[in-house]
Amino acid sequence: MNAPSTLLRSESPASGRVPHWEWQYLDLMRHIWEHGDERVDRTGVGTRSVFGATIRFDLADGAMPLLSTKRVYWKTATRELLWFLTGDTNIRSLCAQGVQIWTDWPLDRYRRETGDQISRADFSDRIVADAAFAEKWGDLGPVYGKQWVDWPVFEDAGNGLFRRREQGINQVAQVIASLQENPGSRRHIIEGWNVAELDAMALPPCHKTYQFHVAGGRLSCLLYQRSCDLGLGFAFNMWSLALLTRMFAQQCNLEPGEVVWTGGDVHLYLNHGALVEEQISRKPEGQATLEILRRPQSVFDYRIEDFEVRGYAPQSHISAPVAV
Template sequence: MKKHPEYAYLDLMKHLLDHGIQKGDRTGTGTLSTFGYQMRFNLQEGFPLLTTKRVPMKLIASELLWFLKGDTKLRYLLENNNHIWDEWGFKKWVESPDYDGVDMTDFGRRSLVDEAFNEEYQLELKHYQELVLTDDAFSDTYGDLGNVYGKQWRFWEGADGEVYDQIQYIIDEIKRNPDSRRLLCNAWNISELHTQALPPCHYSFQFYVVDGKLSCLFNMRSNDVFLGLPFNIASYALLTHLIAHECGLEVGELVYSGADVHLYSNHVEQARKQLTREPRAFPTIRLNQEKTSIFDFELDDIELIGYDPHPGIKAPVAV
């Protein structure tokens, strides 16, 4: 019997538990890490949204649409009830001279171990979210994450002073010359890293066309396997579907290439729990065929069909 495609991911998690090297990290949490790992998913076999725990597709889709808009401000995400970037914007605010509330030093870790502090943190975070949504000046200052993915994908500023739309270039080039080996987008703009709330983890991706099918390889310098990687896999699968749709192609393979691939030490028990579960059939994705440009897509134009996962497993985010 053919092995379920989700085992590509589950086998990586097991590898980290069995063979990962204990390593320190920027957040002070500690990880089990390996260097250099690749996975492949045949997108003809279903949409690779994990089934051994529920993964919120609407968050993945709204984040990708945010990237494709070239947006870098949290307001669009908050309007779509997407909070996956909140902590990085919140950190920018509470570490600024303009913040005069309760001390939020190391709020990610402290909120997990101190119930009284967590109540204060949640109140401050809610206040921050409300300010981003309602106060334009505050949103421009503390709701902007800097020149993150959307800026680099759609508005890369070259040394020549020109602004380049890397996504539009890829689409145009696929239509013009599908055999091109230059169907590549790079988010790692070293001159702008200092402006970013979080430097790109998935820093580049490349497309490949053969037999009328579009495949994608994406590269990650650093990868939180339990929380982040399920989002990354589904996001690049969706991006491949969207670009294939605009270019009149079928989907092919999704290839993941990770450098520092790690499991945070406070995700170990959650990972063990997930590994006890049997994968279920992958869902499929349906796109609004009336939309011809990926830049016109909204959440309602993307439909997930047949998703029947195991329950979600909560784990803390390392900020």
């Protein structure tokens, strides 16, 4: 079952006023829950799914796409994005900041391989405290950040042999330079889907392809996400897309434009029924804005303290289990 091509509430309000952007999300959630194809998925939990959906958001006047119908922990999402930009693939620095987004995957592997049913909190604490333990059990393989800033390159070593370069391709740096030097290019792309390394990743990239576009002095970005957990993951994905676009715009002396999120398999997990029913019963309101408090020397030098969100008054958090 495909997503509807037109979401009437978000595009044609009877009042004639521009509707809150979040109706796009809520209408898509309702459509998937009521009409999505029920499928057996990798996790064994099961989903209701549609194929192909798009949500757009204008970044003008500092606006940011934070959901108002539930609390989104934007600092956690920001710490994850900054971690991606370091190229690090070990959860140790995230755990040290209290960010547990990626802990479940190495924890699951540790429990399976050792038989030790350690708690999540104790596992995270040990990752932080014990460097050797973190090196053995905390690495995720060549996930997002590795591909973004160190895509592997092999060179001829002679005699039919090849060796891997010490430093791979920094796609992020290349795109920043390309935006500055050739803004009209159609090749401003950051790609995470490295086919040769998928099996080495704890989780293949879901938000896989970012394409940037300059028009009228404004920088826009389209994200193609092959797989989206609409109930939990989308809120972070949309925030990070908008934040990355703002950071790139600042570095390139451009105004932020529009972000376009496009999902392939967009789904809700069957055990998220309570989350769905509660969230679609709520009405979006208000608009969060973001100020970047300084301009670092490069896109790799931002810190969590550089970002200040204003006007964010969400409704209460809605919890739901993560499918690993």
